Amino acid sequence: MSTSVASHHSDYTGAKIGMWLFLFTEILLFGGLFLLYAVYRAKSPAEFHEATKHLHLALGLSNTLILLTSSLTAALSVSAIRRGQKYWALWGIGVTVVLALAFLVNKYFEWKEHIGNGMFPGSPALTSLSHGENLFFGLYYTMTGLHGVHVLAGAALLCVVYVFVNREKVNQHSYSLLENACLFWHLVDLIWIYLFPLFYLVT
Amino acid sequence: MEKIEASYLSAYGQRKGLAGWLTSTDHKRIALLYMSAMSVFFLVATFLGVLMRLNLIAPGSHVVSPRAYNSLFTVHGVIMIFLFIIPGIPAVLGNFVLPLQLGARDVSFPRLNLFSWYFYMGGALCALLSLFTGGGAPDTGWTFYVPYSVKTGTNVSLAVFGAFLLGMSSMLTGLNFLTTIHRMRAPGMTWFRMPLFVWALYATGWVQLLATPVLGITLLLVIFERAFGIGVFDPARGGDPILFQHLFWIYSHPAVYIMILPAMGVISEIIPVFARRTIFGYKAIAFSSLAIAIVGYIVWGHHMFTSGMSDMARVVFSLLTFVVAVPSGVKIFNWTASLYKGSITVSSPLLFVLAFIFLFSIGGLTGLINGALSTNIQIHGTYFIVAHFHYVMFGGTGFAFFAGLHYWFPKMFGRMVDEKRAKAACILMFVGFNVLYFPMFILGWQGMPRRYYDYPAHFQPLHSLATVGSWILVAGLLLMLHNLIRTIRHGLPASANPWQGTTLEWHASSPPSIENFDVIPTVTTGPYAYPQNNGVSS
Numbered sequence: 001m002s003t004s005v006a007s008h009h010s011d012y013t014g015a016k017i018g019m020w021l022f023l024f025t026e027i028l029l030f031g032g033l034f035l036l037y038a039v040y041r042a043k044s045p046a047e048f049h050e051a052t053k054h055l056h057l058a059l060g061l062s063n064t065l066i067l068l069t070s071s072l073t074a075a076l077s078v079s080a081i082r083r084g085q086k087y088w089a090l091w092g093i094g095v096t097v098v099l100a101l102a103f104l105v106n107k108y109f110e111w112k113e114h115i116g117n118g119m120f121p122g123s124p125a126l127t128s129l130s131h132g133e134n135l136f137f138g139l140y141y142t143m144t145g146l147h148g149v150h151v152l153a154g155a156a157l158l159c160v161v162y163v164f165v166n167r168e169k170v171n172q173h174s175y176s177l178l179e180n181a182c183l184f185w186h187l188v189d190l191i192w193i194y195l196f197p198l199f200y201l202v203t
Numbered sequence: 204m205e206k207i208e209a210s211y212l213s214a215y216g217q218r219k220g221l222a223g224w225l226t227s228t229d230h231k232r233i234a235l236l237y238m239s240a241m242s243v244f245f246l247v248a249t250f251l252g253v254l255m256r257l258n259l260i261a262p263g264s265h266v267v268s269p270r271a272y273n274s275l276f277t278v279h280g281v282i283m284i285f286l287f288i289i290p291g292i293p294a295v296l297g298n299f300v301l302p303l304q305l306g307a308r309d310v311s312f313p314r315l316n317l318f319s320w321y322f323y324m325g326g327a328l329c330a331l332l333s334l335f336t337g338g339g340a341p342d343t344g345w346t347f348y349v350p351y352s353v354k355t356g357t358n359v360s361l362a363v364f365g366a367f368l369l370g371m372s373s374m375l376t377g378l379n380f381l382t383t384i385h386r387m388r389a390p391g392m393t394w395f396r397m398p399l400f401v402w403a404l405y406a407t408g409w410v411q412l413l414a415t416p417v418l419g420i421t422l423l424l425v426i427f428e429r430a431f432g433i434g435v436f437d438p439a440r441g442g443d444p445i446l447f448q449h450l451f452w453i454y455s456h457p458a459v460y461i462m463i464l465p466a467m468g469v470i471s472e473i474i475p476v477f478a479r480r481t482i483f484g485y486k487a488i489a490f491s492s493l494a495i496a497i498v499g500y501i502v503w504g505h506h507m508f509t510s511g512m513s514d515m516a517r518v519v520f521s522l523l524t525f526v527v528a529v530p531s532g533v534k535i536f537n538w539t540a541s542l543y544k545g546s547i548t549v550s551s552p553l554l555f556v557l558a559f560i561f562l563f564s565i566g567g568l569t570g571l572i573n574g575a576l577s578t579n580i581q582i583h584g585t586y587f588i589v590a591h592f593h594y595v596m597f598g599g600t601g602f603a604f605f606a607g608l609h610y611w612f613p614k615m616f617g618r619m620v621d622e623k624r625a626k627a628a629c630i631l632m633f634v635g636f637n638v639l640y641f642p643m644f645i646l647g648w649q650g651m652p653r654r655y656y657d658y659p660a661h662f663q664p665l666h667s668l669a670t671v672g673s674w675i676l677v678a679g680l681l682l683m684l685h686n687l688i689r690t691i692r693h694g695l696p697a698s699a700n701p702w703q704g705t706t707l708e709w710h711a712s713s714p715p716s717i718e719n720f721d722v723i724p725t726v727t728t729g730p731y732a733y734p735q736n737n738g739v740s741s
Contacts (some may be wrong), residue, residue: 014311014386021378025416032420032450036435039446122432131441138433138440142424 012176019180023187033143040135047132052202059110060200063103070099071189074182084172093162100155150188157181210714228313234299236320248282251275256673259666262658272656273342280345285369288600292465296607297404303708304398306389306724311382322372329365333358349436349447353428360429363422370415377411380404391726398706398730399488403468406492410457418454452503460499466603470556473610474538475731476704477553478545482731484537491530498527508579524574551625555606558633562598587647593640613701617714618694628683635675642669706730
C-alpha cells in the first residue's frame with residue numbers, strides 16, 4: 001500500500017508533464033503582453049524606434065550574455081547530477097543564482113537611471129513625448145518588470161533546490177526537481193531572448 | 204498506515220480535527236473543503252441576487268441606493284462566476300470523483316491540489332475584503348471593463364487581484380487533472396475506456412490551462428494601470444480600451460466552457476446509470492468535448508459585436524459561434540438517444556439532469572440568437588443576454604452541479620439523500636427558475652438594458668413576475684441545501700453502489716477508504732457496460 005503512494009510521488013514523467021504544462025501557462029501569460037506590444041508597435045513603429053534610443057544597448061546586451069551563460073550553468077548542473085557529481089551540480093546551481101542576481105543588479109541600475117531621468121509612467125518628461133513612446137515605456141516597465149519577478153522567483157527556486165541537492169534529497173536517481181527548476185530557468189531566459197530585441201534593437 | 208481501511212472522513216494522520224482537514228492532501232478531503240467554502244459564497248451571492256431582484260420589483264422602489272445596486276450586480280457576478288461556477292464542478296466533484304473513476308489513489312500532485320485550495324481561499328478573501336476596504340465595493344460589473352475600472356474610486360484593484368488568485372487556483376487544478384489523467388489511469392483503462400466525466404475534465408483542463416493566464420495578465424495590467432498609469436489601456440496616452448476587451452474575452456469566453464464542459468460530463472455519467480444502458484455515441488460525446496474546447500477558444504469576438512470591429516472579423520466570429528453550437532447539439536442528441544428504450548428510473552439525480560437538458564437547450568438556442576450579427580445589435584447589453592447567460596450557467600452548470608451532488612452524495616458521505624425532498628426541491632427550483640429568468644428574455648427583446656437601477660413603468664409586470672420567481676427559486680434552493688445537510692447526519696446508510704453504477708468509483712466503499720481502493724482495479728471493459736444490452740448499442 002505504502003509503496004504505491006511512494007511510487008506516484010516519484011513519477012518522473014508525471015512531474016515533467018506537469019512542469020511543461022506550467023511552462024505553457026507562463027508563455028501565455030507573457031503572450032498577452034507580446035500581443036499588446038505587437039499591436040502598438042504596428043500602430044506607431046517610428047515612435048517605438050525613437051523610444052528605444054533612451055535604453056542602454058550595452059546594459060541590455062550584457063544582461064543577455066549573463067542570462068545565456070546562466071542557462072549553460074543550469075544545464076551543466078543537470079548533467080552533473082545525472083552523473084552523480086554532487087559537487088559540480090552544486091557549483092552549477094550556485095553560479096546560476098549568482099548570475100541571476102547579477103542580472104537583477106544590472107536591471108536595477110538601468111531602471112534607476114530611467115527613473116532618475118524622469119522617464120517613468122505618468123512623469124512630465126514622458127507624457128510630453130508622443131503616445132507611441134509612452135506606450136513603449138509602459139510596456140517596457142511592465143514586461144521587464146514581470147520578467148524580473150520571474151528571475152527572482154527562478155533564483156529563489158534554485159536556492160531551494162541547492163539545499164535539496166546538498167542534503168542529497170535530489171540525487172542521481174531522483175533529480176526531477178532540479179531538472180524542472182532548470183526548465184523554468186530556461187524559460188525565463190527564453191523570454192528575455194525575445195524581450196531584448198523587442199526593446200533594445202527596434203529599428 | 205494500519206488504519207488504511209478506515210473512511211477518509213474519520214480522524215487519521217498526525218493532526219486531528221480541523222487542522223487535519225486544513226493540511227490534508229487527500230483529494231476527497233480537499234473536495235469537501237472546496238464544497239464547504241463554496242456553499243457559503245454561493246449563499247452570499249444568492250442573497251445579493253435576491254436583493255437586486257427586490258430592488259426591481261417595481262419602478263422607483265429604492266430598496267438600495269444606485270451606487271449600492273452597481274456594487275450588488277458586480278459582486279453577485281464576481282462571486283458566482285469566479286468563486287462558484289468556474290471552480291464548482293472541477294474542484295468539488297472533479298476532485299472527489301476523478302481519481303476514483305481512474306482507479307487511482309489520488310491526483311498526480313496532491314500537495315499542489317491543497318495549495319490550489321489555499322489560492323482559492325486567498326482569492327476569495329481578497330474579493331470579500333474589497334467590499335469593505337479602499338473606496339468600497341467594486342461597481343464595474345464582473346467584466347472590469349476599462350476605462351471605467353481604471354477611473355472608478357472603488358476598490359477594483361483588490362477585487363481584481365482576488366480574481367487573479369482564483370485564476371491561478373483554477374489553472375493549477377487544470378494542470379493537476381491533466382497530468383493525473385495522463386499518468387494515473389488504472390491498468391487496462393485506455394483512453395476510450397475512460398468515463399465521459401473524465402473526458403470532460405480533460406477538455407476542461409486544457410481550457411483552464413491555456414486560457415486563464417491571458418486573464419491573469421489582463422487583470423495585472425488593470426492593477427498596473429490603476430497603480431502606475433502605464434497607459435496601455437488609456438486612450439489619453441495612446442492606449443486602446445478595445446484591446447482590454449479582446450484580452451478579457453480571450454479568457455472569459457473559453458471560461459464559459461470551463462463552466463459548462465464538466466457539467467456536460469456529469470450529465471453523461473448520470474444518464475446511462477438511470478437508463479440502465481450504455482451511453483449512445485461514446486466517442487461522439489468524448490470528441491465533442493474536445494471540439495468545444497478547441498472551437499470555444501476562437502469565438503471570443505462575439506462578445507464585442509457592438510464594440511467596433513471590422514465587418515470581416517464580425518462575420519468570422521459569428522460563423523465560428525454557430526460552429527461551436529454543433530458539438531453541444533451532438534451531446535444533447537446523444538443524451539436523449541441514450542434515454543430512448545432505456546429502463547428509466549427517475550431518481551433525484553436524473554430529475555436534475557432532465558431539468559438541465561430542458562434549460563440548457565433554451566440557453567443554447569438563445570445563444571445562437573446572440574451569435575447572429577443582426578439580432579445581436581437588437582439584444583446586445585439587454586436582459587436577453589442576462590436571461591441567456593443564466594439559462595446556460597445556472598440552468599446548465601448549476602443544475603448539473605446539483606445533479607452531480609445528489610448522484611455522488613452517497614459516495615461522499617455514505618448516506619442516501621431523501622428522495623422526496625430532493626425531488627420537491629428540484630421541481631420548485633425548476634419552476635422558480637423559469638418564472639425568474641424567462642420574463643427576462645421578453646424584457647430584453649423589448650429593450651430593457653441590463654445593469655439598470657430603475658425602469659419605465661410599462662416593464663413592471665414582467666419585472667415583478669421575475670422577482671416572485673426569485674423567491675420560488677430560493678425556496679427550492681434552501682430546501683435542497685437543508686436536505687443535503689440533513690443527509691450528512693441523518694440520511695439512511697448507503698451501500699457501496701446504491702445506483703448500480705458501472706464506473707470505478709462505485710467499486711470503492713461508501714464513503715471511500717483513505718486510499719480509495721484496497722487493490723487497484725484492472726479495467727477490461729468500457730465505462731458503461733450494462734450486461735442486459737451488451738452488443739445492442741455499442
